Every structure is written in C-alpha cells, then in structure tokens.
Amino acid sequence: MNRARRALASGEILIFDGATGTLLQQRGLPPGQSPELFGLTHPEAVRTSHLDYIRAGARAVTSNTFGGSRFKLPPGTDVTALNRRMAEIAREAAGDDVLVVGSIGPTGKFVQPMGELTLRELVDVFAEQVRGLAQGGADMIIAETHFDLAEAKAMVLACHQVCDLPVAVCMTFEGLASLTGTTPLVFADTMRNLGVDLLGVNCGLGPAGMMDVVRDWLARASMPFLVKPNAGLPRLENGRTVFPMGPEEFAAETAGFVDLGAKVLCGCCGTTPAHIAALARAVSGRPWRRPEAENPLAVTSRSRTVAVGGAHPLAVIGERVNPTGKPVLTAELQAGELSEALRLASEQVESGAAILDVNVGAPMVVEAEILPRLVQSLIGRVDAPLCLDSNDIAALTAGLWAYPGSALVNSISGEPGRMELLGPLCKHHGAPFILLPLEGRKLPVTAAERLGIVERLVDKALGLGIPKHLIMVDALALTVSSKSEAALACFETIRHCREAWGLPTCLGLSNISFGLPARELVNSTFLAMCMGSGLAAVIANPNSARLRETAFAAEVLRARDPQAGRFIASYAGWRSGNGGGAAVPGQGAGNAAGGAPARGPAATLRQAVIQGDKAGLPAMIEAALASGRAASEILNGELIPGILEVGQKYERKEYFLPQLLLSAETMRLGFDRLRPLLADASEGEGAGRIVMATVEGDIHDIGKNIVCLMLANHGYEVVDLGKDVPAERIVGEALDIDADVIGLSALMTTTMVRMADTVRLRDEKGCRARIMVGGAVVTDAFAASIGADGYSPDAVGAVREAARLVGAARGCQSLETC
Numbered sequence: 001m002n003r004a005r006r007a008l009a010s011g012e013i014l015i016f017d018g019a020t021g022t023l024l025q026q027r028g029l030p031p032g033q034s035p036e037l038f039g040l041t042h043p044e045a046v047r048t049s050h051l052d053y054i055r056a057g058a059r060a061v062t063s064n065t066f067g068g069s070r071f072k073l074p075p076g077t078d079v080t081a082l083n084r085r086m087a088e089i090a091r092e093a094a095g096d097d098v099l100v101v102g103s104i105g106p107t108g109k110f111v112q113p114m115g116e117l118t119l120r121e122l123v124d125v126f127a128e129q130v131r132g133l134a135q136g137g138a139d140m141i142i143a144e145t146h147f148d149l150a151e152a153k154a155m156v157l158a159c160h161q162v163c164d165l166p167v168a169v170c171m172t173f174e175g176l177a178s179l180t181g182t183t184p185l186v187f188a189d190t191m192r193n194l195g196v197d198l199l200g201v202n203c204g205l206g207p208a209g210m211m212d213v214v215r216d217w218l219a220r221a222s223m224p225f226l227v228k229p230n231a232g233l234p235r236l237e238n239g240r241t242v243f244p245m246g247p248e249e250f251a252a253e254t255a256g257f258v259d260l261g262a263k264v265l266c267g268c269c270g271t272t273p274a275h276i277a278a279l280a281r282a283v284s285g286r287p288w289r290r291p292e293a294e295n296p297l298a299v300t301s302r303s304r305t306v307a308v309g310g311a312h313p314l315a316v317i318g319e320r321v322n323p324t325g326k327p328v329l330t331a332e333l334q335a336g337e338l339s340e341a342l343r344l345a346s347e348q349v350e351s352g353a354a355i356l357d358v359n360v361g362a363p364m365v366v367e368a369e370i371l372p373r374l375v376q377s378l379i380g381r382v383d384a385p386l387c388l389d390s391n392d393i394a395a396l397t398a399g400l401w402a403y404p405g406s407a408l409v410n411s412i413s414g415e416p417g418r419m420e421l422l423g424p425l426c427k428h429h430g431a432p433f434i435l436l437p438l439e440g441r442k443l444p445v446t447a448a449e450r451l452g453i454v455e456r457l458v459d460k461a462l463g464l465g466i467p468k469h470l471i472m473v474d475a476l477a478l479t480v481s482s483k484s485e486a487a488l489a490c491f492e493t494i495r496h497c498r499e500a501w502g503l504p505t506c507l508g509l510s511n512i513s514f515g516l517p518a519r520e521l522v523n524s525t526f527l528a529m530c531m532g533s534g535l536a537a538v539i540a541n542p543n544s545a546r547l548r549e550t551a552f553a554a555e556v557l558r559a560r561d562p563q564a565g566r567f568i569a570s571y572a573g574w575r576s577g578n579g580g581g582a583a584v585p586g587q588g589a590g591n592a593a594g595g596a597p598a599r600g601p602a603a604t605l606r607q608a609v610i611q612g613d614k615a616g617l618p619a620m621i622e623a624a625l626a627s628g629r630a631a632s633e634i635l636n637g638e639l640i641p642g643i644l645e646v647g648q649k650y651e652r653k654e655y656f657l658p659q660l661l662l663s664a665e666t667m668r669l670g671f672d673r674l675r676p677l678l679a680d681a682s683e684g685e686g687a688g689r690i691v692m693a694t695v696e697g698d699i700h701d702i703g704k705n706i707v708c709l710m711l712a713n714h715g716y717e718v719v720d721l722g723k724d725v726p727a728e729r730i731v732g733e734a735l736d737i738d739a740d741v742i743g744l745s746a747l748m749t750t751t752m753v754r755m756a757d758t759v760r761l762r763d764e765k766g767c768r769a770r771i772m773v774g775g776a777v778v779t780d781a782f783a784a785s786i787g788a789d790g791y792s793p794d795a796v797g798a799v800r801e802a803a804r805l806v807g808a809a810r811g812c813q814s815l816e817t818c
C-alpha cells in the first residue's frame, strides 16, 4: 500500500510541515521572485528547508511547487520537469520515513462561465504538474489555498487521471464561504463525492477562525481532515507583514482540533519549524479517532448542497425544464434559445425546488450541444444544484464537464452496457445518479421485479468501485389508471430500498395520475403515501401549492421537521381552502436548513434559549464561565431575557408549543448547570421558603418557571410543584415545609378563579404562608378580590413582592398575632 494511504488509515495524528517562504528567503530567495525557479538553481536551499521541518518533527514535507503550474511560470518552462525535480529534492530530504506531499496551488484562472478556460483545459494544466510530482516520488498530492470549487474539482480529476496517489484538497475560507461562495459543507460534500482522501482547510484564518469551518464539516466528515492555519491574522508593521502567534500559542490552539477529529495538523503562513516542533509536542501520544458522521447522498452546486435520504427532508427536484407538453420551450430549444428554460428554472427555485431537473430532449434538438450550454447559463443564474436528465450519453458527458459541483445524473437504466459506460463517468465526476429499474422491453410491474433489477445494477456499480453514497433508486411510478397496483409497487420498492439496503429513493410523481381527473389531488396524496414509506426525493412541479402543503405536513408527521419549525414558519397563517405558505421543504441553503425559526448554532446564550439549542448551550455556558462571567450575570443577562422573549413570541403566534417546550428545556439545562454556582451570589441562606405552582386546570408554566428561577437566584428556597396542581397539594406542601410564601400562577381567565380555592384552604388549615399571585390575565384588583396578599405583573416584580411577603409572614409570626 502507498505510504501516505497507510499513514492516513493509521490511528496516529500526523504533523505536516509549515511555511517555507521565509526559510527560502533566509537562504537567498529575493522577495518577489518565484520560489519554484529559485529552487531549480538552489536545490540545497530547498533541501535544507525541508530538513529543518523534519528535524522539528514533521511527518511530511510539502514540495516547493505551489506556484508550479503553466500559468504561474514563465512561458516555455518545462512544467513537468520542474515539478519532478522539486519532488525529487523533497524525497532526498524525506528518505523512506517521511512523506513527500506534492503541492498544487491555484492557477489564477477561472473556468467558464466566470473565466476563459474550460474544465477540461484546466485538468490538462494540473495534469502536467501532477505527472511531474508523481514521477519525482511524491507520496500524495495536496491542493492548497483553493477557493473555486470548479478549480478544485479539476485538480482532483487531473490526479485521478494521471496517477493512483492519494489526494488532499484544502480550501481557503473567509468566514464561512470561499471567495466564490462555496461553504465548508458544499466543499466537503463535493470532495467526498469525488473520492478525495483528505479534506483540508488552509490559510486565510488563524486556528480560532478555522473552528467554525471544521464544525460545519462535522455533520459529514466521515473522511479524514487536515487543518493548516496561519500563525494568526497578519498585521502590517513598518511595512512588513507580521504574524502574531508564537509557537506555543499556535500549537496550543491548533492542537485543539484533535478533539474535533482532525487527522493532520500543520501550519500555513507565518509558521516556522519552531511552530511545528511545538505542535508535535502538543499532540504527542494522542491517538486519532475517525469522527463518526453520516455519509448521505449529496447533490451540490457551487454554493449549495442538498443531502438526500436518511433523516433529511424530502428533496423536491423541479421537473419543469422539460419540453414534454411545452410547445414554447420546445420551439426555443429547437432554435437554440434558452430564455424560456431559464425562466422556468428561476420560477421553480422561487417556489422552493431544492434541485432542478434539466431535460432538453425534443425532436431536432442536439442534446449534447444544448445541454452543456444550458447548464453553463444556469450555474450563473440559480444556486440550486442541477439534475441532468437525458438518455444521451454524449449529452450527459458534456453536461458533467460543464458543471462545477456534483450534479445528479438522471438516469442509469438496466439497458445492456449503460452502467458500464455511465457508471465510471459518474464516479470520475463524483456525480450521484438515479438507477432506473428498466431493462429490456417489459415493464417491471411488481416490486419484486423492480428490486431484482435494482439489486443487479447496484452490484454492478459497486463492482466498478462506485461508492454507495452516489446511488439513488427510482421507484418507478407507473400509471395507476391502467395498472391498479402501480402505487402499491412503489411503496414496497421505496421501503425495501431504504430498510434492506439503506438506499435513498425518488420517483417522477405525475406519471401515477395519467388519465385521471383531479391529477393534483392524486399526485399529492400519492406523495404523502410515498413519504410515509420513506421516499427521499421527488421529481415534480414545485409550483403546486397543494403539493407543497402535503409535503410540509408529511414532514412533520414523519418526524423530519424538528418542533414542526418549517411547517409552522410556512403555514401558521393558513386558512382551509386558500392555502398560503411559501416553499416546499428542502428549500433554501440546502434542505437541512429552510424555514424559521432558525435552528442553526446560536451566537449568544440568549439566542440559544430562544432557538432551543440544547446541543449548543452547555458548551456556551462553559465558555461564558471560563471567560469569567458570573453565573448570576449569565442567568439574568442571557437566559432569562431569552425565555422572556420566547414567551412574547408565543403570544405573537410566532412560536407554538413545540418551540415553547424546547426553549424551556434548554433554559432548564442552563439553570441546572448554574444553580450550584448561584449560592455564592445569593442574598444569603434563609431568605425565605416559597412554594410555587400553576393552579389546577392550567398547564402554562413558563411564567411560573421564570419566577422560580428568579427567586432561586435571589436566595429563596423554592419548591416548585409544577403545573395543574390542586389546592390541597399546594397548602399541604406549604404546611410541610413551613413555607413563608405561596406563589400561584394562572394564564387563563377560566383557571385564575382556582386561585381563590387555595386562599380559602390556606385560611381553613391555619397555614401561615402569604399568597402572591400572577399570570397574564391576573390583575391587582383580582388579587385583592380573592384575598391574596400580593400580586406582581412580572417576574422581576415577583421577587420584590416575595421579599415584602416574607417580611410580613415572619413579622407576623414573631408578634404571634396570626
């Protein structure tokens, strides 16, 4: 096995080298001159720089070829020879124990339609470089500082075309997107589809800035990843660029990525052998644990990724860029015009299509010419990833070469020879594809027939080395009006693919209803039933409101819409009959997001409560405490304002019960962590004992919970009896613990009258506790009318009122006048 591949598979953390520019300058490289050309005339300078890093503890050295492409070198340079020579020099320094990693930087050119080059031309440019690096003895190729997805893809295609070496690709992000709009997750999914061996992030950011990039990856980083930060963010001092982080600080922060599952750590700009030595010490002896993550099918564009299957929402593939039944579109495509196709595309994206099916098949249309042209026009205009729909292999090939991300190929059937031709094409381009269970002339009517064809096709694909995560199955919707069991066969096919094989399924929805009236009704009902069986994607008309409503509601029912967030965001104002609501599930920046309330990681603790971010909150609390913030300040300044805002959102009908519950749980999680720390900040033991409850018949407890938190935070001993509590229990508890105060809450006019029961029972039982009341509809006057001792309109006031009543209760006791 290749040395680098073995190292990547091992359980070790690998340390690679750091920046070489300064080392070469110390050895005579004039500023501004090409390090690669300098290396040809000063091989010793390059070799000893590598040795510096090996002595520092680097397990790999990076060849001096970052700018070694045709476009970065003077015309006439023998690119392959230069790269070979630099790899040889690195090999001499590395010997047998250290890895040589062949570096490839960006060319400075863009592919069409942003620039002049075609993807194929760019592959040729990289191939020249890769060939030389492989000949010179590189163990692995690493693309660094890339920012354009198409260029990164070209580099991978070149590697796979020229050699069998493992490939690492590093992208540079500014915040959470590259210069051309690629997010870390889009990048990760596209590289995963291409079969890249090591995912990386380098340059642009210091270690702290790279945390967010790596966190974005964790959802899917089933592949090893590399982190290569700068020594902090550069500053200009007296006209010189200075990197602020010293070796120890850099090493301590960078070593933190081991906890997140990083496989390779190294340094970019501003790092030196001392930084690498410190890094090697910092991670010494720590094992690598491959992060556990899902590996779903993903369709990507330059800026979006749509994960399909598993727990991801239904991906709607817009069907309308298809000449079938559209005379205007047909005529335009025949005349080589694209405007109607572009209009249909934009319209579907606005309706919420996650992916766009692109089919230009019509008489007198040369698909192999029109499809790539349309693809190029679309990638400049819409963000949604594309699905290339054609029977014409030449058209699919040309379409894939025109596409920067991972397009979905629709489809590969069981016709003889199709898989043999299309399978390797899809594998090479990292293109997920749809298997169509058709072979020969006979339609497979039963599920068993379909599954038989699917099984043979999947085996064939796996035999060609195609990873399973590129495969999706079409469940084959036939016409129910002519074959009454057509829908049943789909349900069974969908379920079996999912449960037995873990494969996502899709289907062309409208086929089912041919020949029937009210087709939209049949289609949307069929969709709901398919979703119940586990359908992952649907090719359909996203402009249909009925379809959208069905899809949104079905996602709630099959538990793929947490807290019904997307459904509520779209249909809170729905009226039967006239619909409403915007987009299908699966809309927006990948289908995992979509729809308010935002459920991404929260930026502040307050937001964590508002968003109900239970997963994120504990770490944020620890960070806040570590930064020296007092527990009481976190509670009063973040958690309580957060939960108060949740209450307001609930009242404004922006939030519904699922959000309310989630936020309350998040709040409780935070409070449980802070509670032991609050004692110090309290106003001393024995501030008073208080029994709190929401009265019988009422299940609202947000307000009461806030008051409990506030009272506890002020040092009161609070016994929270919860909600829907009978008067007997409240007074009984007050007697048992000899409470000073009873706090009662009710949200509704129908339940607030129950507060009077408690007052009456307290007097009957001779309980000394003073009673304070509150809740949305409770007023001062009402409190007085039932004989309550105190009232507060809000939680802050409740604390003040509690202090007054405890004083009264105790004063009363000492005077023995009660």
Ligand code: THG
Binding pocket: 319, 320, 322, 324, 325, 326, 389, 410, 411, 434, 436, 474, 477, 507, 508, 509, 510, 511, 539, 541
């Ligand atoms: N499986 C897979 N791919 C597919 C299909 C499938 N691709 C093609 C098709 N079936 C899905 N796409 C369409 C596109 C258009 C129409 C139906 C399915 C359609 N067109 C209207 C008509 O013919 O009247 C035009 C109406 C309009 O939208 O304006 O119905 O099953 N893998």
